[in-house]
Structures are given as structure tokens and as C-alpha cells.
Amino acid sequence: MPSLICIEHDGTAHRLDAQMxxxxxxxIVDAAIPGIIGDCGGACSCATCHAYVDDAWIDRLPSAGSTEQGMLECAIEPRPGSRLTCQIEMSTDLDGLVIRLPASQI
Incomplete structure (x- = not known):
């Protein structure tokens, strides 16, 4: 079972196990960590699951598709490494992935 580290805006870190x-x-939502809203439930039709992928992991993820790139334009404070977490699927290759949450989604 792959794990990920989710770091809240205030620096609080959480290690989570995720299903393949x-x-x-x-x-993140199932673990009730504050900072991800996920209004669309993972349909890539909002930007309320926006987060920053740690620099060490950016090149290890598949590239964002055109729909995700368009939705990231709606995210608050996008920057290099911004991704929609609904579009990142956990796998053994991503075991230990580090995600940082923004101060706000709305």
C-alpha cells in the first residue's frame, strides 16, 4: 500500500496510506485532513483540490492533461508544482509522495 505525506499550510504533516x-x-479527504475541499468529487471540474507537489516529485508524476491545466488557472495562488490532487493516482512508484496544501482553496 503506497503512502503519501500531506503537509498543511501551517506545516502540520500527516503520513497517509492510500489504496492503489x-x-x-x-x-486526503478520507483522512479528514483540512485544506482539500474536492467540490467536484474528482471530476476535474473545479480547483478545490489544488496542492503543490514537492519539487523532488514533480518529474516523477505524469504530466497534467489539458483539462487539468485549464482548471489550474482557477486555483488560488498557482505556482510551479501546482496540481489537482484528484488527477494524481497513487501507485507503488509514488510511495512517499509529498504534497503541500495551499492556505486556501476558495
């Missing part, structure tokens, strides 16, 4: 194929957004 589960989205990072679903793992």
Missing part, C-alpha cells in the same frame, strides 16, 4: 489507484484527493 486511489486519487491523492480521495486519500
Amino acid at each position: 489507484g486511489q486519487s491523492v484527493m480521495r486519500a
Whole structure:
């Protein structure tokens, strides 16, 4: 079972176990970590699951598709490494992934 580290805006870190194929957004929401809203439930039609992928992991993820790139334009404070967590699917290759949450989603 792959794990990920989710760091809240205030620096509080959480280590989570995720199911294979589960989205990072679903793992964070299921663990009740504040900072991810996920209004669309993972349909890539909002930006309320926006987060920053740690620099060490950016090149290890598949590239964001055009729909995700368009939705990231709606995110608050996007920057390099910004991704929608509903579009990152956990796998053994992503075991230990580090995600940082923004101060706000709305």
C-alpha cells in the first residue's frame, strides 16, 4: 500500500496510506485532513483540490492533461508544482509522495 505525506499550510504533516489507484484527493479527504475541499468529487471540474507537489516529485508524476491545466488557472495562488490532487493516482512508484496544501482553496 503506497503512502503519501500531506503537509498543511501551517506545516502540520500527516503520513497517509492510500489504496492503489486511489486519487491523492480521495486519500486526503478520507483522512479528514483540512485544506482539500474536492467540490467536484474528482471530476476535474473545479480547483478545490489544488496542492503543490514537492519539487523532488514533480518529474516523477505524469504530466497534467489539458483539462487539468485549464482548471489550474482557477486555483488560488498557482505556482510551479501546482496540481489537482484528484488527477494524481497513487501507485507503488509514488510511495512517499509529498504534497503541500495551499492556505486556501476558495
